[in-house]
Amino acid sequence: MASTSKFDDFVACPYNKAHIVLRGRLTKHLVRCSRNAENLNKLLTCPFNENHRFDAQQLQAHIKICPERASLERQAQKDEQPAVDAPATQMLIECEEDxxxxxxxxxxxxxxxxxxxxxxxxxxxxxxxxxxxxxxxxxxxxxxxxxx
Ligand SMILES: [Zn+2]
Ligand SMILES: [Zn+2]
Incomplete structure (x- = not known):
């Protein structure tokens, strides 16, 4: 299958494989599709990309390999402030009882x-x-x- 045109960039809707959607329209489609009574709460949304929808079991596996997660983590590392050498907050309330x-x-x-x-x-x-x-x-x- 030749994929020379951007119109070949179609993806299957996770709710219904019969829905073939332009990748750029997927977000909108998913919002609409997830509102269908039969799809309500059927799939969970990936915390890293709302276009990634899976059932609970698949989501567990997906989160570990989600490409969005990898790029988010790279971004977070880049944004991270240089570590300040602050003493760890002492959360323990010392016992004053004699x-x-x-x-x-x-x-x-x-x-x-x-x-x-x-x-x-x-x-x-x-x-x-x-x-x-x-x-x-x-x-x-x-x-x-x-x-x-
Ligand atoms: Zn759909
Ligand atoms: Zn994801």
Missing amino acids: WDNEPDVPTYNPSAYCEENLVIRSSGLHGQSKSVRRNFRAQERRRFAEKQ
């Missing part, structure tokens, strides 16, 4: 600074005896001391 000043009796104070942390760490101890909990707290104190 275990040594704590009464030895387990207390429940919902407003305590580290309550969330404590609840997560000790949630497995729920319903355990006092001595088990005290043991746990002693362990925690040691753990905390080691961090100093």
